[in-house]
Amino acid sequence: xxxxxxxxxxxxxxxxxxxxxxxxxxxxxxxxxxxxxxxxxxxxxxxxxxxxxxxxxxxxxxxxxxxxxxxxxxxxxxxxxxxxxxxxxxxxxxxxxxxxxxxxxxxxxxxxxxxxxxxxxxxxxxxxxxxxxxxxxxxxxxxxxxxxxxxxxxxxxxxxxxxxxxxxxxxxxxxxxxxxxxxxxxxxxxxxxxxxxxxxxxxxxxxxxxxxxxxxxxxxxxxxxxxxxxxxxxxxxxxxxxxxxxxxxxxxxxxxxxxxxxxxxxxxxxxxxxxxxxxxxxxxxxxxxxxxxxxxxxxxxxxxxxxxxxxxxxxxxxxxxxxxxxxxxxxxxxxxxxxxxxxxxxxxxxxxxxxxxxxxxxxxxxxxxxxxxxxxxxxxxxxxxxxxxxxxxxxxxxxxxxxxxxxxxxxxxxxxxxxxxxxxxxxxxxxxxxxxxxxxxxxxxxxx
RNA sequence: CGGAGCGUAGCGCAGCCUGGUAGCGCACUUGCUUCGGGAGCAAGGGGUCGGAGGUUCGAAUCCUCUCGCUCCGACCA
Numbered sequence: 001x002x003x004x005x006x007x008x009x010x011x012x013x014x015x016x017x018x019x020x021x022x023x024x025x026x027x028x029x030x031x032x033x034x035x036x037x038x039x040x041x042x043x044x045x046x047x048x049x050x051x052x053x054x055x056x057x058x059x060x061x062x063x064x065x066x067x068x069x070x071x072x073x074x075x076x077x078x079x080x081x082x083x084x085x086x087x088x089x090x091x092x093x094x095x096x097x098x099x100x101x102x103x104x105x106x107x108x109x110x111x112x113x114x115x116x117x118x119x120x121x122x123x124x125x126x127x128x129x130x131x132x133x134x135x136x137x138x139x140x141x142x143x144x145x146x147x148x149x150x151x152x153x154x155x156x157x158x159x160x161x162x163x164x165x166x167x168x169x170x171x172x173x174x175x176x177x178x179x180x181x182x183x184x185x186x187x188x189x190x191x192x193x194x195x196x197x198x199x200x201x202x203x204x205x206x207x208x209x210x211x212x213x214x215x216x217x218x219x220x221x222x223x224x225x226x227x228x229x230x231x232x233x234x235x236x237x238x239x240x241x242x243x244x245x246x247x248x249x250x251x252x253x254x255x256x257x258x259x260x261x262x263x264x265x266x267x268x269x270x271x272x273x274x275x276x277x278x279x280x281x282x283x284x285x286x287x288x289x290x291x292x293x294x295x296x297x298x299x300x301x302x303x304x305x306x307x308x309x310x311x312x313x314x315x316x317x318x319x320x321x322x323x324x325x326x327x328x329x330x331x332x333x334x335x336x337x338x339x340x341x342x343x344x345x346x347x348x349x350x351x352x353x354x355x356x357x358x359x360x361x362x363x364x365x366x367x368x369x370x371x372x373x374x375x376x377x378x379x380x381x382x383x384x385x386x387x388x389x390x391x392x393x394x395x396x397x398x399x400x401x402x403x404x405x406x407x408x409x410x411x412x413x414x415x416x417x418x419x420x421x422x423x424x425x426x427x428x429x430x431x432x433x434x435x436x437x438x439x440x441x442x443x444x445x446x447x448x
Numbered sequence: 449c450g451g452a453g454c455g456u457a458g459c460g461c462a463g464c465c466u467g468g469u470a471g472c473g474c475a476c477u478u479g480c481u482u483c484g485g486g487a488g489c490a491a492g493g494g495g496u497c498g499g500a501g502g503u504u505c506g507a508a509u510c511c512u513c514u515c516g517c518u519c520c521g522a523c524c525a
Contacts, residue, residue, distance in 0.1 A: 012474060012486080013460040017518050028459095037517065092523065109525090143449075143523060157525050209525095218524090285525060319525030353484055388486040395485095406484055416484090 001346070003381045007044050009033075010393055020216045022328035023148030025337050029397045031324070038145025038153030045397060048345035049324050050156065054135050056187050056342060057158045057318055064180035064239050066131040066160050071113045073137055077103035079112040082297050092140045106139040111293045111315060114161045118311070119299035125165045125309060128301065129173055133160030135320060150281070150325040151218070160316040165303060167290070170312035174206050174288050175243040177316040179233050181210050181284050182250070184318065186232040187447060188327055189340025190283070193227045195255040197285065206288035206314070209257055214329040217279035222266050223255035225274045235447045257282075281326045288314040337398030338421050341444035346379040348437050349399040351391070353406030355384045363410050367403065367434055374438045395420065400444075401437045405430070 009030040017034075018024040026032045031046030042050055058068065077095070080086035086103075094106040107113070114132055122128070135158045145153050162173035178194065185192035194208040211221050213228070233246050254269045256262065257280070266275065293299070294311040303309045319326075324343075331338045341347060348371055352364040364380065371378040379399060381390050387406075394402050402418040409415055415433040418425045428436065 009458080011459050015459065016454085016461095019519075034517090090523085138525080140524065144519090144521085146519080151524075155525065159525085282525065317525045322525060386482095386487070387484055391485050393486090404484085408484065 001379050003379055004383055006379065008393075008397070009043065010396060018148065020147050020150070020329070021332060022150065022216070022325040025328055025332060025396070026148055026325065029337060032149060034148075038142060038151070040149055040152060040154070045345045046324065049339070049343055050321060052343045052345070053188065053320055053323050053327075054156070054158075057135065057184055057320060060180045060184040060187070061133050061158065061160060063183075063235070064131075064176045066133045066177075066180075069114075069117075069132050069134050071107070071110050071117075071134050071136060073107055073139070075105050075107045075110075075113055077105055079116055080105065083112050083115075083293050084296060085112070092142065094139050094141050107136075108138055108140045109157075109315075109317075110134070110136070110159055111161065111313075112297070115293045115297045115299050115313070118161075118163050119294075119297060122163070122301055125301050125303045128311075129162065129164045129169055131160055131162040131173060131176070133158060133316070147216075147218075148325060149321045152321065155319060156321040158318040158320055162314040162316070163294075163299075164312045165301065165309050167312055170288055170290070170314055171206065172243070174286060174314050175247050176239050177286050177314070178208065178250070179237060179239070179243055179246055181286065181316075181318070182230075182232050182246075183235070183237075185210060185212070185283060188323065188343050190323075190327060190330060191228055192283065193221075193223055193230070193255055193280075194250055195221060195223065195257050195280075196251075196260050197257065198259055199287070199289075206286075208251075208286050209282045210284035210286075211257065211280035212283050212326050212330055213276075213278045214281050214326065215279050216329050217281040219280055219282065220258040220261075221256070221276075221278055221280040222258075222261050223276050224253035224270050225276050227253055227255055228276065281322070281329060282319070283323050283326050284316075284318045286314065286316045288312075332398070335392070336396035339398040339400060341400045341441065344377075344398065344400050346377050346399050347401065347441045348376050348378045349394040349402045350378050350380040351394065351402055351404045352380065352382055353387050353390070353404060355382055357407045357410075360405055360407050360410050363405050363415075363430060367405065367415070367430070370434055371403075371438070376438060376441055401440060403433060403437055 011028045014024045015027050018027055029045060030043050032040045032042055035041050077086050093108050096104050098104055135156065137154055138157045139154050142151060142153050145151055160177060164170040164173050190212050192210045192212055195211050197207040197209040199207040230250055254266055290312055291310045294313055299311045300308045327343060328337050331340060350364060350368055352360055354360045368378060368380045398420060400420050404416040413429055414427050415430045416425055416427050417433050417436055
């Protein structure tokens, strides 16, 4: 992409409504534009990030055996009356009346829709297990939206739903998502920690929130230090096999959010020098809820013995749009965002210091096509802005590698490579610089 | 919904108390000079002062209502 053709409305001053750094930087970097309270447009740069996050989520869901669907944003109130939640859900649900005076709603979640689909389509235990997910916009009419897309009213969520014939099978489905989540967040450069969460009326031990540690997090969390650098299951993990070893490794040590925190247990189980008390951002939440929806909605299959079995369900959410903000909270500096490469809107910024100088233009153009030929997502700064402004913009929007060419370097046959994260700058022969960034990008994309 | 603020140019702000017909910085346009890490000079463009009523000869400014946004509490991916 050529910067001259891109749409990148960056701001030099911080808009006053932005309180936390991710919100400030998303506005300044031209990623989002507020449309109403808690409702945002995603501008090209932000959308690229959102899509990269979605892609990773999708790949890991697929790897874990989940199957993608796409459910509507607008749902029927009748479906919600079946589960009893139309009355129970409260004002957070945006209720709409259509022209025929029918009650509809903007979906805050999709248990009812998916349960109806599965109920109507699946008859036999042989069709199970199934895990269906979608990445779709949700709307929750939060009392107080804040922190930009971190707590928006409209947000992009990956929600998966598992269907099984027994609690044991449902537990295995839960474990698959547990592992998928560890991998998903790790691939975005985040250190996530699964923490025991409130299970609601069902009870049991099958609900975890996945938390990213960040000072601006909304909840207070407590855990064992070892969990911060816990081992992430490899891409070769057999999701059809026994995952309990991984689960045990991650759940045997103390980790709880404020709601579930037991100070006495924390002190008894965790040595003082291993105790971590910090702020955290919830980026994922997984749940096992048994027959809460399948029972009232009549989602049953026939078992091997001919008896009807009410489906065991779980649901698994990832805040996709929230992740864009969470990643920035976890990775930025005074100059702007520092994108982990797998979610960076562009992998390389190609900076032409002297647009109009025919030699430099030629070298830049050549590098641009070679980077593209190598599959690199490159943003070429072909504007006539001054050098300082170009660097400031690329630093602000957080492109991992900056490949810099100018008349002096071109005469000497050299280019400069800058690493956004470390700030290091190296001058090397032009071809070597090209190989260097191409190799670095490819290395970073190798899946953990 | 309770409590506290704020709406003046794309962004950041001043002006309001004490009414006299709108200003500053950045950004933008043009020209010249500069040009390897947010340049200088000069000349410009852009605002029904959130909206509606009212008071007044006259309202960004005073009064009433209203809408929007933000922050502090209860909700959540």
